[in-house]
Amino acid sequence: xxxxxxxxxxxxxxxxxxxxxxxxxxxxxxxxxxxxxxxxxxxxxxxxxxxxxxxxxxxxxxxxxxxxxxxxxxxxxxxxxxxxxxxxxxxxxxxxxxxxxxxxxxxxxxxxxxxxxxxxxxxxxxxxxxxxxxxxxxxxxxxxxxxxxxxxxxxxxxxxxxxxxxxxxxxxxxxxxxxxxxxxxxxxxxxxxxxxxxxxxxxxxxxxxxxxxxxx
Numbered sequence: 001x002x003x004x005x006x007x008x009x010x011x012x013x014x015x016x017x018x019x020x021x022x023x024x025x026x027x028x029x030x031x032x033x034x035x036x037x038x039x040x041x042x043x044x045x046x047x048x049x050x051x052x053x054x055x056x057x058x059x060x061x062x063x064x065x066x067x068x069x070x071x072x073x074x075x076x077x078x079x080x081x082x083x084x085x086x087x088x089x090x091x092x093x094x095x096x097x098x099x100x101x102x103x104x105x106x107x108x109x110x111x112x113x114x115x116x117x118x119x120x121x122x123x124x125x126x127x128x129x130x131x132x133x134x135x136x137x138x139x140x141x142x143x144x145x146x147x148x149x150x151x152x153x154x155x156x157x158x159x160x161x162x163x164x165x166x167x168x169x170x171x172x173x174x175x176x177x178x179x180x181x182x183x184x185x186x187x188x189x190x191x192x193x194x195x196x197x198x199x200x201x202x203x204x205x206x207x208x209x210x211x212x213x214x215x216x
Contacts, residue, residue, distance in 0.1 A: 004039055004080040006111060006133050006177060009199035012210055019211035021082075021201055025051050025068045030075030040201075041076055042213060043069045043083040043109070046142065050215065057142045060086045061068065062099055069107035084111040087143045090114045093126035100132045111177065115141040117167030121174040128175030136171040137206065138164050138192060140183035153204075155184035164188060165195050172196045180213070181205045 004012075004019075010021060021134040022033050025047035033041055047068055048060040062085075069083045083103065090096035100112055111133035116124055120136075126136045139154040148154075155161045166186065171179050178199035181189045189208025192202045203209035 003078045006080075009178060009210070010197065017210070019201075021211045023047075023215045024072060024098060027071045027075035030072040030079070032075075034076035034079045038079060040080045040082060041072055042113075043072050043081060044113075045084040045086045046215065055074050056145050058087045058145070061126060062103065066103060066107045066152045069103070069109050073108040080110050081108070082111045082113055083107060085112050085114045090116070090120075090123055093123045096123045097126050097132075100134065100149055101129045101130060101141075103125030104132055104136060105148045111135060113137065113178075113180065115143045116171075121170045124171060124174035124176055128177075133177050134175070135178040135180065135199075136176050137150070137180040137182065138167045138171070138184075139181055139189075151183070153183050153185070155188035161185075161188045161191065165191055168192045168196050172198050180210050 019039040021044040022038050023044045024030050025043055030041055034122060041062055045060040045170035046056040048054040048057045065086055072081060085172055087098040101111060103112060113135040115137040124134060124136055145151060155164045167178060181192050181200055181202045182202040186206030189205030190200055193208050201213050202209035203213040
């Protein structure tokens, strides 16, 4: 199976094709995922919890992410890989561009993902303008776990749902190539997916999106 390209992600959405994505953080699991025919591998900073035993994702660093991405690329050189920018690595546009360029150069990732909505649109735009394929995230944002009062379902009220959709639209307008839809009712996730033309993938939001993300 040929490796997916970034432009193909949008085409898959238009065509109504469904993709499978798995989150892994080391070589052996990545090799198994590629052998199984998984379309996309996500190297998420959730590995701080699954591989390092942290309480949340906040302690993972850029250096650690680069190490894990390199390990994944060794196991799955022919699978599209999307990697998370860790907490604090995109605190301003200048910091974000510097870290994004470093991660792309040193890790071999195909695209990066952060966790910003409309308030962070200038940062998303700065990264996109620097030539980095960047995605973002709506719904439950693990980088805001303390502000959200824990890992809780989002978009349960009409206003909450509208806010999530507005975030998605702002993410697309800023130049992102895709976004993650996490932990919300299926109807809200579906509304998010339908509000944008970019690639979307879902975890904990039912069948919303072009792709389903599973934690390996």
